Structure formats: C-alpha cells, structure tokens
Amino acid sequence: MGTILVVAEISKGAIREASYELVAIARELASAGGHEVNGLVIGSGVGDLAKTFAGKGAGKTYVVDSAAAANYNPEVHGKAIKAAAKAANASLVLISNTPTGWDVAPRVAAGLDCAFVSDCFKASAAGADFNFVRRVFNGKLDAEISSTGQTVATIQPGAVSAFAGTSDGATEALSVDLGAKSKFVEIKIAQSTGVDLTKADVIVSGGRGVGAPEKFPEVIQPLADALGGAMGASRPVVDAGWLDHPYQVGSSGQVVAPKLYIAAGISGAIQHLVGMKASNFIIAINKDPDAPIFEVANIGVVADLFEIVPALTAAVKAAKG
Numbered sequence: 001m002g003t004i005l006v007v008a009e010i011s012k013g014a015i016r017e018a019s020y021e022l023v024a025i026a027r028e029l030a031s032a033g034g035h036e037v038n039g040l041v042i043g044s045g046v047g048d049l050a051k052t053f054a055g056k057g058a059g060k061t062y063v064v065d066s067a068a069a070a071n072y073n074p075e076v077h078g079k080a081i082k083a084a085a086k087a088a089n090a091s092l093v094l095i096s097n098t099p100t101g102w103d104v105a106p107r108v109a110a111g112l113d114c115a116f117v118s119d120c121f122k123a124s125a126a127g128a129d130f131n132f133v134r135r136v137f138n139g140k141l142d143a144e145i146s147s148t149g150q151t152v153a154t155i156q157p158g159a160v161s162a163f164a165g166t167s168d169g170a171t172e173a174l175s176v177d178l179g180a181k182s183k184f185v186e187i188k189i190a191q192s193t194g195v196d197l198t199k200a201d202v203i204v205s206g207g208r209g210v211g212a213p214e215k216f217p218e219v220i221q222p223l224a225d226a227l228g229g230a231m232g233a234s235r236p237v238v239d240a241g242w243l244d245h246p247y248q249v250g251s252s253g254q255v256v257a258p259k260l261y262i263a264a265g266i267s268g269a270i271q272h273l274v275g276m277k278a279s280n281f282i283i284a285i286n287k288d289p290d291a292p293i294f295e296v297a298n299i300g301v302v303a304d305l306f307e308i309v310p311a312l313t314a315a316v317k318a319a320k321g
C-alpha cells in the first residue's frame, strides 16, 4: 500500500485547523486501508512548521522550503505537491477545499494524470480504493464517488474534528525545481464595511430565499436591530452583489459562533453550516421541510420567512417595550 499525503495549508504563519482535519481523515483511512500517513509543508522558512505538523499527526513530513514558495502560486505549489506525491508514492493526496486548495488541486491531479474528487465531506477506504461523499443540488442529495488508483481529493473545512493527538515523524527536505511562468505580485485586502460578525452575539442571516436585495434592509435587518444583533447572509446573496463579502457566513466567509443564529431562507449547504453550526442556539425558517438547515437547528419553523420574520420583529419590539 502507498501513503496518504496530507498537504498543509499555511495562513498568517500557522498551519490552518483545516489541515489537522485532513490529518484526522487521513489517519482513519490509513488504519482502514493499511496506508501510512505523510505530511507536506510548503513555504519559505517553514522548517519549524513542518516539525509541528510531523509531531501533531502527519507523521513523516516532506518540506519544500524556498523563497519561491513564500507566497501562494498555483504553479509553484502544484510542482511541490506533485514532487511530494511522487516521493511519498502517494495513493491519495488530501488538500483542503479552500480557495487555494480548489485552485491547486485540479492542477496536481492533471499533472499526476490521476483521479480527482472535489468538495467532499466524508471519505472511507475500500481496500486499495477510496470512497468519497459530496453534497450536490444545494445539499438536497449526497453523491458517493469511488476512485481507483492514485487520487487527489479536496475535503470541506469543518467536515470532521481536527486531529488533536501526537505522532512520531521526522521531516525530509525535498529539492524541487519551482520555476514558474507566473509570479506572485501582491495581496490586496478588501476594505472593511465595518461589519464584524465574529463579535456579534446575535446574527440574523438571510439567504437566496429572501429573493431581492431590498428585502434585506426591509425584512432581515429590522429583526437583527430589534435583537441588538447583526445581519448576515449566505454566499449567493453576496455573489449576487446584494450584500458585501463581510456579511457572508460560511467556509469562504466568516466563521461565527453567536449566542443566537437565525437563518431565514437558507437551505443549509455544508459550506454555510461550517460557518455557523457552532452557534449556541439556532433558529431556522424555511418553506422546505426537508431543508438540511433543520438538521442543525434547535428550533425549525417550516414557513414563509416573509410572514415569520416581520412577526418576530414586532414581537421582540413589543416585548422590549
């Protein structure tokens, strides 16, 4: 059996929590399928991070340490992952389904000429093969995909708990030709609109079900105001330009854990749940009784949000006098 190679993602000088979630999945697959787990850390001056990764579950960890890899570049990182997959004789390469992960992973799979499965939230070993599960049709169905032979897979952040144990593992430097036709220029941080959802005790979020941009100030914001909270949104709302990105809750937005989270007209796709399921109390309002959001809700209201949300706003205002 070959190895399962876990690619660490570095953000703000530290290995992301999502990389330790990959470690948890890799170790479970490895014990079921008889594989060994290896890690990979790419960057500049990342020797200590590689040692940390090796000791916190990844086991033997390859390091590609070069000034050329100081900033993310899909060509450079793709070459490094491909080289490590070959060095490790990897049967499976696990990459987080983050913006950099979904950028680089198909390039690696194409470079290795192997199977590619994206956006999974479950994985299991079936002998030498692997099975993966991913949500489709806005979370209404789960698709099971099995792959044979070498595979690159991306896994949703938040799909499992991060591995919290320790492991024995040395680091091994890999020398890779990182020459690339493209080069990193700069990162521009978007101007903040002043919304910091991570600090709000109450969040009232609206989804595509709200239907129109003007309904956010008319229907969603008043309930947030009445509760002394903040307004949030799902990604389609932001993609449509109805609200700015700081309002977005989810895997590619803010991860929040308020005392109260109200989701109105949000289906509950895994990418949204990842961003809010740690909330203390969740109320979901949705017309569809089978909406996945109800699986994480403490109170589920199967109803039209345009009836329930204004009624709630009025009730809160009345209760507050």
Ligand SMILES: Cc1cc2nc3c(=O)[nH]c(=O)nc-3n(C[C@H](O)[C@H](O)[C@H](O)COP(=O)(O)OP(=O)(O)OC[C@H]3O[C@@H](n4cnc5c(N)ncnc54)[C@H](O)[C@@H]3O)c2cc1C
Residues within 6 Å of the ligand: 097, 102, 119, 138, 206, 207, 208, 209, 210, 233, 234, 235, 236, 237, 248, 249, 250, 251, 252, 253, 254, 264, 265, 266, 267, 268, 269, 270, 271, 272, 275, 285, 286, 287, 288, 291, 303, 304, 305, 306
């Ligand atoms: C890589 C990646 C990253 C992503 N990151 C994020 C992220 O960070 N955050 C995020 O939210 N999504 C993210 N997504 C998108 C995610 O997969 C879903 O598409 C999205 O969350 C769906 O948003 P929604 O629930 O608002 O819309 P829909 O899935 O279209 O759901 C709308 C819901 O509104 C209900 N509804 C309609 N009208 C009413 C009404 N009048 N009253 C009550 N209910 C009503 C419907 O029954 C439906 O359940 C990401 C996707 C990918 C692939």
